[in-house]
Amino acid sequence: QLQLQESGPGLVKPSETLSLTCSVSGVSIISRSYCWGWIRQPPGKGLEWIGSLDYSGGTYYNPSLRSRVTISGDTSKNQFSLKLRSVTAADTAVYYCARSSFGELSQFDPWGQGTLVTVSS
């Protein structure tokens, strides 16, 4: 059964880099059928796509975050990671990782349980 689990620090200081990892079990992240994405949700607000990684290492980023985001994969650990640089309080959110289908990046299924990251000094 496919499962995704986010992990990383729950508190990040302003101007520093937010780093999260999504551990995937049940399917290989280099499967040609799938892509792997990050989505965030500020407290009390809606969903925002951050970016996605495909099986070959190709990346797709939200234009509004592109200059600060890097998504990469570690095939040896079957994990993929998010790095968001120069964070501010506006980056405080629950961060979700999710699988999508290659060619249908908007189809996220399943999702991880999410992890809250607070940006504060």
Add this chain to the structure above:
Amino acid sequence: QSVLTQPPSASGTPGQRVTISCSGGTSNIGSNYVYWYQQLPGTAPKLLIYRNNQRPSGVPDRFSGSKSGTSASLAISGLRSEDEADYYCAAWDDSLSGVVFGGGTKLTVL
């Protein structure tokens, strides 16, 4: 402000049929599939409808999706108290080269 526009709230009584709209443009809904997600309180979103009107296995047939032009709708028939949740639409946007979400609709079962 979201690229896809949803009403912030909707409501209905048990047994009723409710619809939630999602309005976009030619670069997103008008030329790509629409997806719907259900987010129960305190939980991660769950895929409810894919490719405009397809239900993943396990999703009751009370939930249905449709698309016309640059708008889409989610219909819930036979409303139940457990349907109380936030609902989001999503689509790929060719102009932005990215995934866009609606702002979400909070459904209340009265």
